[in-house]
Amino acid sequence: xxxxxxxxxxxxxxxxxxxxxxxxxxxxxxxxxxxxxxxxxxxxxxxxxxxxxxxxxxxxxxxxxxxxxxxxxxxxxxxxxxxxxxxxxxxxxxxxxxxxxxxxxxxxxxxxxxxxxxxxxxxxxxxxxxxxxxxxxxxxxxxxxxxxxxxxxxxxxxxxxxxxx
Amino acid sequence: xxxxxxxxxxxxxxxxxxxxxxxxxxxxxxxxxxxxxxxxxxxxxxxxxxxxxxxxxxxxxxxxxxxxxxxxxxxxxxxxxxxxxxxxxxxxxxxxxxxxxxxxxxxxxxxxxxxxxxxxxxxxxxxxxxxxxxxxxxxxxxxxxxxxxxxxxxxxxxxxxxxxxxxxxxxxxxxxxxxxxxxxxxxxxxxxxxxxx
Numbered sequence: 001x002x003x004x005x006x007x008x009x010x011x012x013x014x015x016x017x018x019x020x021x022x023x024x025x026x027x028x029x030x031x032x033x034x035x036x037x038x039x040x041x042x043x044x045x046x047x048x049x050x051x052x053x054x055x056x057x058x059x060x061x062x063x064x065x066x067x068x069x070x071x072x073x074x075x076x077x078x079x080x081x082x083x084x085x086x087x088x089x090x091x092x093x094x095x096x097x098x099x100x101x102x103x104x105x106x107x108x109x110x111x112x113x114x115x116x117x118x119x120x121x122x123x124x125x126x127x128x129x130x131x132x133x134x135x136x137x138x139x140x141x142x143x144x145x146x147x148x149x150x151x152x153x154x155x156x157x158x159x160x161x162x163x164x165x
Numbered sequence: 166x167x168x169x170x171x172x173x174x175x176x177x178x179x180x181x182x183x184x185x186x187x188x189x190x191x192x193x194x195x196x197x198x199x200x201x202x203x204x205x206x207x208x209x210x211x212x213x214x215x216x217x218x219x220x221x222x223x224x225x226x227x228x229x230x231x232x233x234x235x236x237x238x239x240x241x242x243x244x245x246x247x248x249x250x251x252x253x254x255x256x257x258x259x260x261x262x263x264x265x266x267x268x269x270x271x272x273x274x275x276x277x278x279x280x281x282x283x284x285x286x287x288x289x290x291x292x293x294x295x296x297x298x299x300x301x302x303x304x305x306x307x308x309x310x311x312x313x314x315x316x317x318x319x320x321x322x323x324x325x326x327x328x329x330x331x332x333x334x335x336x337x338x339x340x341x342x343x344x345x346x347x348x349x350x351x352x353x354x355x356x357x358x359x360x361x362x
Binding site: 044047048050051054055060064067068071072074075078079080082083118121122125126128129132133136140143144147148151152 | 171175189190240245270272273276277279312313314340342345
């Protein structure tokens, strides 16, 4: 048999601890709102930067892993926010922001490198094509004179064929 | 071969050689026509097939389906799937006006997919607080992937199908990098449920 005094004391302690834990950890709805909006913006910026980097020819597989994790965290943040768990929503949102915070910077660097490489390749290919076309044009003209002269020499060197009527 | 033919043959050979020399530059500059761009969304039953979808559901029993999305948009895309729940009288998305349902989402998935990639995620759901009275069914709560949402949904008795039919539906949204907002893609899939007790 449990002593009623002990059980009352235990119950009161439990109530007090619950109250203080709630008071210490409760995140205001507006704070959770702000963190969600911030996470949304950070992830959107990261996505745009990575998509642009991909268009520039960057291998984005490493970014994609982090973006997927961040997307899941943001979805979790929104889902927990909907059930009114602002503490968890805030934590998920902050984690999301942290996960992708450096992606924009890194993607921009890789994108500019890829664009530089593209420009260099285009310049080299253009220079090669221009030079080789010029050479082809000059050689083509000389070549045509050579072929023409050879052809005419061969034709003029032929004897007329005599046929019986 | 006469001189005219030789001239033509020589000019044609030079032209082909010129194209060959230009090809490295052309390969960088010319973009080939892109194939049709589209996305797909579908749901699978508990065994990853198009069978065994839950229909007759009871309170406090868990059911599972799989949400799938595939990207054929030609590049990296940022998707969101809204999971919504409705009774027979509440609106579905308007396919003609290309407008999403005004119902608030219960749950969402967010993910990024490269061209040709697919996404699959489980949706485990159960209902709590189902009560019946005078041709109505009242559903208090639905749990989706371990998160319990209060829905307080009144489901009417459907005389034609002789059931209390309600519906989960899944809307596909995609992020538009220019407007920096999610846009509804006018694509959704539905799953009918019959509340049985």
